[in-house]
Amino acid sequence: MQAMLKALAEPRRVAILELLSGGEMRAGAIAEHFETTRPAISEHLRVLEDAGLVTQRREGTRRIYAVRKESFAELRRFLDRFWDDGLTRLKDAAEEEARARRRPRPR
């Protein structure tokens, strides 16, 4: 769990997850979205995978990465321990998000 939190501490890794939330991608394609070098992204992907936040599969010479969604459920459960009336606010958040979904520009 701490590995997940450490992995999320790096903005670049969060950006990678945002990219992957749109669907799986291969390593090179991910790297092209950033100003940094490919090896740097490769390192980040390894950290994300070790933390269980992404999964990886090989396809020939390519490596396809995808968000491991269950990990976010685990994170949710973990964070709720610090939040005694969390379920009340959970409701609020859900309804607000649901409204935001229905309208493209809520604010």
Add this chain to the structure above:
Amino acid sequence: MQAMLKALAEPRRVAILELLSGGEMRAGAIAEHFETTRPAISEHLRVLEDAGLVTQRREGTRRIYAVRKESFAELRRFLDRFWDDGLTRLKDAAEEEARARRRPRPR
């Protein structure tokens, strides 16, 4: 938001939040729960406060810290962006809890 994630990357700070989830505490009392020195804890508390994860108030010469619960709601909303069916589950959990809450809640 990234500040919150960075703050949570440190195990000691998570431990402090766990302590505070049981109720507010003064700085010295928090430090006594760890093997490390008081200034180290003071630093951690500053990081947690800057990140918005805890609040602080003064009481004479003492400083009382408490978890800022809304921050965990913010974290939840943030993390749900990576979890495409997260909103569905969020909504289900909220509605279930809303039904349970129609009865008076203990305090």
Add this chain to the structure above:
DNA sequence: CGCCTATGTAAGCAGATGCCTACGCTTCTG
């Protein structure tokens, strides 16, 4: 095979970070 493509790995460097000791600043208390 020989070479190209797609990626991970290694070594080294610079900046960030956590911890420690020493010290400074408020707020009580007598």
Add this chain to the structure above:
DNA sequence: CAGAAGCGTAGGCATCTGCTTACATAGGCG
């Protein structure tokens, strides 16, 4: 006011971490 109590701050050090430039590895293709 003087001293103590309760905490934050400063400076220094060791470690961690992310980035870059080579280099290694593995599969695909002629």
